[in-house]
Every structure is written in C-alpha cells, then in structure tokens.
Amino acid sequence: MRKLFLSIALLIILATTALSQTIAITGGKVYPVTRPPIANGTVLIRDGVIVAVGANVNVPASAQRIDATGKIVTPGLINSITTVGLVEIGQVRETNDAAAKGNNNIAAAFKVWDGLNPASSVFAPTRAEGVTTVIITPRGGLVSGQAAAIDLANGQRSDGIRRSPVAMIAQIDDSQSAGTNSRGELMGKLRALFDDVKFYMAHRLDYDRAATKALSAPAADLEALIPVVQGRMPIMIDADRVDEIDAALALARDYNLKLMISGGAEAWLAADRLAAAHVPVLTGAMNNIPDSFARLNQRQETAAMLRRAGVQVVLVGNGDGDEARFNARNIKYEAGNAVAYGMNYDDALRAVTLTPAEVFGLSDRVG
Amino acid sequence: MNSTIRIFASVCLLLAFATQMLPQTPQKDSAKSDSTPSPPPGPGGTSSPNANPFPSTYKPFPSRTTLIRNVTIMTAAGPSIANGSVLLRDGKIAAVGTSIAAPADAVVIDGTGKYVTPGIIDVHSHIGDYPAPGVDANSDGNEATNPVTANVWAEHSVWPQDPQFPRALAGGVTTMQILPGSANLIGGRSVVVKVVPSRTVQGMKFPGAKYGLKMACGENPKRVYAQRGPSTRMGNVAGYRAAWIQAEAYRRKWDAWNLSHKGDPPTRDLGLETLAEVLRGNILVHNHCYRADEMAQMIDIANEFGYKIRAFHHTVEGYKIADLLKANGIGAAEWADWGGFKMEANDSIKANLAITDAVGARTMIHSDSALGAQRLNQEVAKAMYAGRAAGINVTEDQAIKWLTFNPAWALGLDDKIGSIEVGKNADVVLWSGNPFSIYSKPERVWIDGALMFDRSDPKEKWRTDFELGTVKEDN
Numbered sequence: 001m002r003k004l005f006l007s008i009a010l011l012i013i014l015a016t017t018a019l020s021q022t023i024a025i026t027g028g029k030v031y032p033v034t035r036p037p038i039a040n041g042t043v044l045i046r047d048g049v050i051v052a053v054g055a056n057v058n059v060p061a062s063a064q065r066i067d068a069t070g071k072i073v074t075p076g077l078i079n080s081i082t083t084v085g086l087v088e089i090g091q092v093r094e095t096n097d098a099a100a101k102g103n104n105n106i107a108a109a110f111k112v113w114d115g116l117n118p119a120s121s122v123f124a125p126t127r128a129e130g131v132t133t134v135i136i137t138p139r140g141g142l143v144s145g146q147a148a149a150i151d152l153a154n155g156q157r158s159d160g161i162r163r164s165p166v167a168m169i170a171q172i173d174d175s176q177s178a179g180t181n182s183r184g185e186l187m188g189k190l191r192a193l194f195d196d197v198k199f200y201m202a203h204r205l206d207y208d209r210a211a212t213k214a215l216s217a218p219a220a221d222l223e224a225l226i227p228v229v230q231g232r233m234p235i236m237i238d239a240d241r242v243d244e245i246d247a248a249l250a251l252a253r254d255y256n257l258k259l260m261i262s263g264g265a266e267a268w269l270a271a272d273r274l275a276a277a278h279v280p281v282l283t284g285a286m287n288n289i290p291d292s293f294a295r296l297n298q299r300q301e302t303a304a305m306l307r308r309a310g311v312q313v314v315l316v317g318n319g320d321g322d323e324a325r326f327n328a329r330n331i332k333y334e335a336g337n338a339v340a341y342g343m344n345y346d347d348a349l350r351a352v353t354l355t356p357a358e359v360f361g362l363s364d365r366v367g
Numbered sequence: 368m369n370s371t372i373r374i375f376a377s378v379c380l381l382l383a384f385a386t387q388m389l390p391q392t393p394q395k396d397s398a399k400s401d402s403t404p405s406p407p408p409g410p411g412g413t414s415s416p417n418a419n420p421f422p423s424t425y426k427p428f429p430s431r432t433t434l435i436r437n438v439t440i441m442t443a444a445g446p447s448i449a450n451g452s453v454l455l456r457d458g459k460i461a462a463v464g465t466s467i468a469a470p471a472d473a474v475v476i477d478g479t480g481k482y483v484t485p486g487i488i489d490v491h492s493h494i495g496d497y498p499a500p501g502v503d504a505n506s507d508g509n510e511a512t513n514p515v516t517a518n519v520w521a522e523h524s525v526w527p528q529d530p531q532f533p534r535a536l537a538g539g540v541t542t543m544q545i546l547p548g549s550a551n552l553i554g555g556r557s558v559v560v561k562v563v564p565s566r567t568v569q570g571m572k573f574p575g576a577k578y579g580l581k582m583a584c585g586e587n588p589k590r591v592y593a594q595r596g597p598s599t600r601m602g603n604v605a606g607y608r609a610a611w612i613q614a615e616a617y618r619r620k621w622d623a624w625n626l627s628h629k630g631d632p633p634t635r636d637l638g639l640e641t642l643a644e645v646l647r648g649n650i651l652v653h654n655h656c657y658r659a660d661e662m663a664q665m666i667d668i669a670n671e672f673g674y675k676i677r678a679f680h681h682t683v684e685g686y687k688i689a690d691l692l693k694a695n696g697i698g699a700a701e702w703a704d705w706g707g708f709k710m711e712a713n714d715s716i717k718a719n720l721a722i723t724d725a726v727g728a729r730t731m732i733h734s735d736s737a738l739g740a741q742r743l744n745q746e747v748a749k750a751m752y753a754g755r756a757a758g759i760n761v762t763e764d765q766a767i768k769w770l771t772f773n774p775a776w777a778l779g780l781d782d783k784i785g786s787i788e789v790g791k792n793a794d795v796v797l798w799s800g801n802p803f804s805i806y807s808k809p810e811r812v813w814i815d816g817a818l819m820f821d822r823s824d825p826k827e828k829w830r831t832d833f834e835l836g837t838v839k840e841d842n
Contacts, residue, residue, distance in 0.1 A: 091586070091709035122707070269839075289737055290530050291499045296838050319738050326707030326715075333745065336805035 022046045024059040028068025033075055033346075033354045033367070043073055074349060075367055076132025078356040079331040080282055081262060081316040084134045085120040085150065085160075086112060087325045099140035105179035106193060108228075109220035110145030112138040113164050116157055122325060123152045129329035133162060133366050135356070137169050137236070142178035142189060144169040146224065147236070149362050166360040168228045171238035172248060173263060173294050187247055192216050194255045197225040234258045234359065236282065240265035241294040249277055260359060262316070265295035268302045271309035280359045281306055284318030285338035303351065304342030313343075314359060315351040421522060423572035425561060428817035432456045434469045435797060438478025443485050443772040444786035446764055453483055455793040458816040463787055476797070476811075484767060484802055485786050486541025486794030486814065488774035489740050490653070490700050491680050491733035494532055495525035495545050495560075495568070499737065509548035510555065514592050515610045517580065518638035519555035521547045525568040530838070531737035533829040536562040536820050538741030539796040539809040542573060544778055546581045546680075549655045550591040552606045554581035556641055557653060559778055561814055564829050577779045579677070580645050582607070584656035584665060585711045604664060611672040614642030651677035651779055653700075657711035659687035666695055678777040680733060681705075683712050686719045689726035698777045699723045700733040703746040703753070720747075720769060721754020721761050731773035743770055748803035763803060770802075792816075 023045040030041030032053050042057035043050060052058075059065065088095035097115030100107035113136060126134070132152055138145035148164035171177065172186055180186045196215040200222040206212045207219065215222065227233035237248045240263045249270070252259035261267060264283035267274060274281060285303045290296040307313050315334040317323025323330060335348040343351070357367025436452040440463065454462040454473070469475050496508040507524035510516045525545055535543065540562050547554035557579035560571035588606070589597050597603045617639035624632050644650040652669070656662045656679045669676050678698030679685065683706060685692060685699040692699050701723070706715020716722075724730035732747050734740040747770045754761040775785025784792050793816035800807035812820035821827055830838075 089707055089710060089713060286742070287738060288534060288741075289499045290834070290838050291501050291737075293500055293502075296500070322705060322708055327704060330704070333805065337742075340806045340808060 021048075022060055022063040023066065024057070024063040025066045025068050025073055026059065028071045028073040030073045031075075031349060033350055041073070074130070075353045077130045077331055077352045078133045078135070078362075078367065079126075079131050079316065079328045079352070080135045080314050080356040080360070081137050082134040082324045082328040083139065084122050084126060084136060084152070084325055084328050085116045085118065086136055088117065088120060088122065090322070090325065098136075098138055100138060100145050102141045102143075102145075103218055103221065104216065105141040105177065106143045106217045106221050107138065107141050107145045108143045108168060108217065108222075108224040110138055111148075111165065112136055112145050113148040113150070113157070113161055116148075116150065116160070118153075118155055118157045118160050120154075122328070123154050126329040127152045129332065131329055131331060133357075133362070134328060135166060135360060137167075139169075140177060142170060142172075142180075142186065143193070143221070143225075144171065149360055151366075162365070163360070163362055165233060166362070167234040167236045167260065168225065169236050169238075171263075173238055173240045173244050183244070183247075187251070189216070190251065191254075193225070194229055194251075197222050197229050201226060201229075228257060229255055231256045231258045234260050236260040236262050238263045240292070240298075242266040242269040242297070244294065245270045246273065249273055249279065252277065252279065263318070264302065264306075265298035265318075267311075268299065268305040269297060271306050271311060274306065275310040278312075280312035280314060280355070282314040282316045284316055284323075284334050285341055285343070286334060287318045300337060300341040303338045303348075307343055307347050307351075312355055312359060313347070313351050314356045315348065421520070421569060421572075423574045424567065424569045425563070425565075425572055425574055427458050427815035428563065428819065430455070430458055430793070430813070430816035430818070432461075432470055432473040433476065433813070433816070433818075434467060434473045435476045435478045435483055435795075436467070436469075438481050438483050438797070439801075440483045440787055441485075441763065441767045441802070442787040443764075443767045443770075444788045451483075453787060453795065455795060455813060455816045458793055460787060460789055460791050460793050460795070463789060478797060480800065481810070482798040482800065482802055482807070483787065484539070484744075484796050484798065485771040485791075486784065486796055486812065487539045487743050487770055488778065488780075488785060489535070489540050489543040489734050489743060490678065490731060490774045490777045491735045492535075492543040492545050492737075492740060493548065493735070494535060494543065494737050494740065495527065495529045496521055496547070497737075498526045498529035499531050509550040511548075511550040511591050514551050514588055514597060514606050515553045515638065516547070516551050516555050517553045517610065517614075517641045518636075519547060520558065520578075521545050521556060521581075522558035522568045522572070525558065525560070525571075527565050527568055527571060528831040528833050530831045530834050531740075532562055533564075533820075533831060535737065535740045536812055536829065537809060537822070539744065539798075539802075539812055540740055541794040541796075541812065541814050541819075542775075542778070542780070542784055543740070544579060544653070546579065546653060549581070549583035549587045551581075551583060552588050552597070552603055553610055553638075553642070554583060556650070557581055559780070563814060563819060564831075573780070575783075578641075578644070578650045579653045579778075580641060580650050582652060582654045582665075584654065584661045585658060586709055587655075600661070604668065607665075607668055608671070610642060611646075611668070611674075614639050614646060615672060618643035618646050645674050646672065648675070651675075651777075653678055653680055653777075655680045657681050657683040658714075659684035661711075662688055663691060666691060666697070677779075678729075678731075681712075681735070682723070683715050683719070685728065685730075686716060686722040687714075689723040689728045692723060692728035693726055696729075698729040698731060698773065700731050700774070700777060701750075702735070702739075703732065703749040717750065717753035718757035718759065720750040721757060721759040724761070724765065724769070725754075725759050729773050729776060730769055731777060732769045733774070744798075744802040744807070745805055748805070751803065763801075766803065 025043040030038040044052040083098040086098040100110035137147040146165035149162040175186045178186045262282040264281045338348045354367040357363040433455040440448040440451040452467040546557040559573040559576035680700045682699045751761045751766040772785040775781040795813045797811040
C-alpha cells in the first residue's frame with residue numbers, strides 16, 4: 001500500500017497554470033473525500049476549478065486528457081503548520097521570517113504572510129509531493145501572530161495567498177517564551193490580555209484620549225485580537241500536557257474563543273472534553289517519545305483515538321523540526337503512520353485535505 | 368485498575384533482567400601493573416596499560432529454539448526467499464531455506480503474509496547520551512569545551528534508562544552505534560550497543576565491537592568555537608592536522624617503548640591514546656560531513672596521516688563524490704530526505720542513497736534521531752522509491768542492505784550481524800508485512816535468539832525506570 005501512496009498522481013491544480021484550460025483526469029481511482037472513492041473515475045477541470053467528478057463524466061473533445069489508470073487521484077494535500085516560504089534555511093538567520101519581536105511577548109498584530117517569500121525554493125519540492133496548500137504559522141512568544149493559507153504557486157506574493165488571516169497563533173506550553181516563569185503566570189498574562197481586549201473594545205474613545213488605565217498590549221495588538229474574542233477568528237493554542245489542554249478549554253469557555261489545539265501530545269487523555277467542546281486538534285502520528293515533561297504521554301495512536309472520540313483531527317508534523325519547512329512535503333507520511341496506528345484510511349486522508357480546509361475556512365475552494 | 372500490579376510486574380521483569388545480568392565472571396584484570404609485557408592490541412590500545420578498561424558484560428537473554436516458517440525472508444545476503452523458513456537456535460541462525468523441519472523443542476511461528484529481516488543497525492545514534500526527556504540535566508552528548516576531545520568516550524554518557532531505547536527496539540533496531548555529538552572537530556569515542564535492557568552500559572556493549580572515533584566537518588565546530596577558534600573551515604582543517612601530528616608522535620613513542628620496555632613508560636594521554644589507536648587501525652573513523660568538497664579534503668587528511676575513514680555520516684552531498692567514496696572504500700551513511708536546515712545541508716536530494724549505491728559506494732541509512740531510528744525501514748523505502756523515480760532501478764533486495772548489512776560493515780561487524788545467514792547472530796525482526804510499506808510494523812524482535820520485543824504481549828514490554836509511574840502503562 002505504501003507503493004500506492006507514493007505513486008499518487010500528483011496533480012497540482014493551480015489557478016495560475018490552469019487558467020483557460022480544460023483538463024480531464026481519467027481512469028484513476030478518485031478519492032473525492034466528501035464521498036466514497038470512485039473506481040475508474042474522471043475529474044474534469046475547467047479554468048482551474050473542478051467542474052465534474054464521477055464515473056460517467058462527459059469529456060469535451062478539446063480537453064487535455066491525463067490517463068491515471070492504475071493511479072490514485074486525491075485533492076491536493078494541505079499541511080497546516082508550516083513555515084514554508086518564511087524560513088528558507090533554518091540556521092541562516094537572514095532567511096528566517098517566522099517570528100516577530102513583538103511587545104512583551106505578544107505579537108497579535110504580526111501578519112506572518114507579509115514576510116512570505118513567494119520565490120522560495122521550498123515550494124516546488126513540496127508541490128512535487130502532492131502538497132498544494134500550506135498554512136503558514138508565526139512562531140514564538142505568547143501570542144505569535146496571525147497565520148495565512150498559501151497555495152504553493154511561485155509568483156507574486158498576492159498570487160499565492162488563499163486566505164489571510166486564517167487564525168491567531170498562541171502557545172501555553174512554554175512559560176519562558178511567553179516571558180513568564182510559570183504556567184500559572186502565563187495563563188494569568190493571557191487572561192489579562194483578553195480582558196484588556198474587551199476593555200479596549202468598550203473604552204476605545206477613552207483609550208484614544210489616553211484616558212484609560214495602561215493596557216497589556218499596544219492598540220495594534222488589541223485590535224488584532226478583537227475578532228478572536230468575538231469568536232470570529234479561530235485561535236490555535238499550542239498545548240501538550242493534558243492540564244494545559246484543559247486550561248485552554250477553560251479559557252475558550254470563559255472568553256467564547258473559537259479554539260483549536262496544536263501540539264496535543266497528551267490530547268488523547270482529554271478526548272471526551274475536546275469532542276464535547278467541538279475543538280479541533282492538530283497533531284501528528286510519528287512521535288511517541290516522552291521528550292519533555294509536558295509530553296510524557298505522547299503516542300502515535302493519538303490521532304486515531306481523538307477521531308474515534310469524535311474530535312476533528314488535522315494531521316501535522318510533530319517530529320524532528322524540519323517537517324514544518326524543508327520536509328513540509330512529508331505530510332503524507334503522517335497520514336500513513338496514523339493509519340498504521342489505528343486511524344482509518346478515509347479519516348487519515350480527510351485529516352490532510354478536507355478537515356484542514358474546513359477548520360481554516362477554505363473548504364469552498366480546496367480540500 | 369490493576370496498574371499497581373502491572374507496575375509491580377514490570378519491576379519484576381526488570382529485576383529478572385537484572386538478576387540475569389548479575390553472575391558475571393570477573394573480568395580478567397588485564398594488568399593494572401605497568402610491568403605487563405605486551406598488552407593485547409584492540410580497543411583501548413597498545414599505548415595503554417589496560418586495553419579494555421570498561422569491558423562488555425553483555426550476556427544474551429534466555430532463548431528458545433524458534434522456527435519461523437511460511438514467511439518472506441529478506442536476507443540482505445542475496446535474493447529474498449518466498450515461503451521461507453528460518454531457524455534460530457542457541458543464539459545463532461541455524462538454518463535458512465524453503466523447508467526446514469521443526470526440531471521437537473522449537474517454538475514454531477507461522478509467518479504467512481509476513482516478512483523476516485535481519486535486525487536493523489543504526490550507525491548514528493545519540494540515544495542514551497541525549498536521552499528523553501531532553502532536559503539540561505541529561506544533556507550529555509557534546510563535550511563542547513574544546514574542539515578536540517578525543518579523550519571522551521560516549522559510553523560514559525549513556526543512560527541505560529533512556530526511554531528511547533525500548534522504542535528503537537520496537538522499531539526493529541537491534542544494534543546501534545552511539546556517538547558523541549558534532550560540536551567538536553574530534554568528538555571522542557563511540558560505543559556499539561545491543562538494544563537491550565540493562566542496569567549498566569557495560570551490559571549493553573556489543574562484545575568484541577571495535578570503537579569508533581567521531582569527527583565532524585564544517586559548520587558545527589566553527590560555529591561552536593567561533594570565539595576561541597576554529598572559526599573557519601580552514602581553521603577546522605588546521606585543527607584536525609595538529610591533532611594527528613601529536614597523535615603520530617605519541618604512537619611512535621609508545622610503539623617504541625612497547626618493543627624495548629626500557630625505562631619508564633611514556634606518560635599516558637587519553638586523547639592521544641585514542642587517536643594512536645586510529646592510526647594503528649584499531650578504531651574506525653566515523654566522520655560527520657555534509658559537503659562534497661569537505662569530504663574530499665578529509666580524505667586527503669586521512670591519506671596524509673595514514674588512517675582510514677570508515678564512513679562519512681550525513682553525507683548530504685555524497686552523490687557528488689560517489690566515485691571518490693568508492694575508490695577510497697569509504698561508507699556513505701545518509702538520510703532519506705533531511706536537508707535545508709543549514710547551509711551545508713542545502714543540496715540534499717532524495718536520490719542520494721540510490722546514486723551513491725549505484726556508483727558503488729557502500730551505502731546505508733542512518734538516523735541521528737530517536738524518532739527516525741524507529742522508522743528506518745520507512746526511510747529506506749523513501750530512498751528506494753526516490754531512486755526509482757530518478758531512473759535507478761533499486762530492488763528491495765538491494766535496499767535491505769542499506770538497512771542492515773552495510774551498516775554492519777561500517778561497524779566492522781558484518782561477520783556477525785546484518786544478514787540472515789547460517790552462523791550469524793540471531794538478530795531477527797518479524798514484520799507484519801513488507802517492511803517497505805508504511806503500514807508494516809515489527810511484530811517481534813529477537814537479539815541473539817532471545818525474544819526481546821513482542822507487540823502482541825504488552826505485559827512483557829520493556830519499560831525503563833524513568834517511565835515507571837511517570838508514563839502511563841497503556842501508552
């Protein structure tokens with residue numbers, strides 16, 4: 001089955017290259033993801049958009065035909081936590097644009113896509129492995145900034161940005177990075193920030209007249225967090241230890257946040273609460289090492305266990321570091337290993353296609 | 368739940384292992400006195416009064432005669448055997464073929480639909496010297512206090528309770544070389560261990576395995592020592608050469624004294640002792656090096672001082688100098704697809720293994736990662752398919768050698784491990800399916816004929832002391 005997985009017909013349907021063309025992919029096993037696979041199916045694409053999928057699709061004579069006999073056709077894969085186009089070479093500082101300096105470890109106003117390098121040499125090899133869309137996520141601090149969805153099209157920056165922002169990024173599993181000394185202090189700082197956002201919303205005029213108490217972040221960051229406390233923009237919080245996950249759930253309840261959990265090393269221990277709260281989890285299937293005291297119960301079955309409990313699961317890399325940039329192309333191995341550790345095949349494919357498209361608000365066009 | 372009972376059971380299991388290790392024959396006290404006439408050559412060296420001060424105490428775990436039949440055997444010594452049988456007896460592979468009668472005392476395992484391979488060998492590991500959890504208190508992999516630390520031995524950092532050991536075993540790894548890190552030009556001695564539970568590192572050491580010497584090229588040393596030097600690649604090369612000049616003088620002095628025994632022996636120097644043993648051919652050089660041009664320079668340095676490089680590790684640009692590697696008999700230990708994390712790793716290509724292998728250089732996978740070590744079969748599969756995509760017809764029978772036989776050669780152990788051949792150690796993995804499928808997992812792993820891992824029997828799972836009461840039982 002691995003052979004099959006590796007020989008997926010890697011069909012990159014990018015608006016920029018497919019404009020004014022009609023393409024028919026015929027004879028392959030088509031995984032629409034929204035419904036069961038179609039043996040000997042046809043996918044018809046016109047002007048960059050899928051216009052027909054099925055076993056009996058009329059192919060216009062003018063269409064370019066691609067014979068996929070013996071192959072598999074899937075949606076382009078989505079890798080949902082990456083720094084593709086933000087970090088060219090990890091240890092070359094001048095090619096790193098994923099982390100803002102921020103203010104007091106808060107960088108909510110940071111739009112990470114403003115530093116995207118659309119000429120990145122990482123795009124082509126990532127595409128070549130079937131990944132067509134990536135979420136680029138800021139790093140560091142307590143509130144890292146805003147993420148965007150990028151189609152892997154080299155060109156001008158605006159060509160590739162599918163949607164921005166798609167989420168606010170924050171973390172609660174590293175108190176030092178948050179500029180605090182303990183988890184409790186970190187949570188206090190985060191709650192104070194959200195309180196200040198609400199205060200700012202209610203006292204904007206006073207704020208502009210400098211007639212309010214001092215707030216914990218500059219106006220630009222408070223502004224950026226308004227859609228978060230209004231529950232309009234998702235906030236993805238990195239949390240690993242099970243009590244961190246519960247703390248994030250409590251925060252989301254108290255402030256009406258549209259929460260997603262990333263990391264999620266011990267999320268399987270909170271599967272019922274995550275399911276009840278309808279909180280999606282972005283986690284991997286290739287790490288079972290108790291590599292920190294916050295990840296003692298990290299395991300490869302997490303994705304499968306969460307899915308069984310009814311949690312929306314997005315598979316992302318959680319291995320050695322490069323899975324976010326140079327090896328963002330390897331997202332299919334997370335799916336394969338998730339299957340090896342208990343997830344069903346359709347769920348694993350969904351976790352790298354439609355589910356991320358849904359949670360990041362992209363499912364009208366990709367996934 | 369009965370978790371207490373299970374913890375207790377696990378403790379008993381560990382104690383059972385422990386007592387198994389207890390009755391050791393006292394090691395022959397190889398002459399603490401300086402008057403010993405001529406110490407045997409070998410690890411530790413002829414420039415040392417004690418050639419083997421930290422001897423292996425490893426003893427195989429109890430084993431039963433075992434026959435696995437109706438199984439596909441990837442031998443790494445020749446073509447795969449479909450519907451084959453392999454007999455493990457007294458710690459050795461006793462028979463391999465298509466029809467082997469089951470001895471009366473044998474445990475018989477039906478391997479229908481399954482695969483057997485030799486135990487996986489990882490030539491580049493830091494498990495034990497960079498244990499999990501990765502806290503400063505356990506960070507023992509780089510003696511980054513001097514660019515040349517030939518005097519340190521990785522085994523003195525190895526924590527046998529590292530939870531990463533049992534996970535590597537569950538991935539089919541039976542032997543690994545644990546190396547010092549790459550901060551230094553010359554990082555120190557490696558140690559070759561069997562992936563077995565033990566109270567001590569001595570209890571894991573592969574009996575008779577040669578030591579390795581870790582050397583490192585390029586960015587790491589010059590970055591770590593930017594302030595005091597070396598701070599450039601030319602500084603790196605001057606550093607290696609200065610060390611070998613000292614080592615050569617030391618070797619001559621000791622070799623002369625060993626012949627004459629006149630007067631006091633020369634003063635011992637731990638670092639030079641190790642380097643002298645490299646010059647005598649008793650320690651194998653494992654050289655972390657990414658770039659083609661730097662590897663060519665390291666080959667010239669080896670020729671200048673008359674030592675051999677056994678294998679380059681990482682070898683990201685191996686494909687550019689595969690002919691040089693072949694001509695000099697140097698192994699290429701590579702990743703399937705790591706790259707881009709630093710400047711010298713920027714020219715990574717996925718067909719690297721396929722190309723160095725096709726040109727004739729001794730090619731192998733390696734992990735440098737406690738995660739990668741658990742999936743070296745998947746890494747080889749990636750590299751095999753990448754080779755095919757590049758037009759090189761890599762067969763499974765060839766690719767399996769990247770996983771087992773060629774790493775065994777790099778450690779100088781290819782007469783004992785690395786293939787399924789009669790007389791070799793019974794280090795064997797039974798896979799649920801083709802090991803080059805992402806969906807296949809090791810079901811059972813034997814080391815020296817003893818069943819060390821059985822996925823179907825969680826009660827017998829090797830849990831380290833650190834995990835007891837810390838990591839949940841059902842994880």
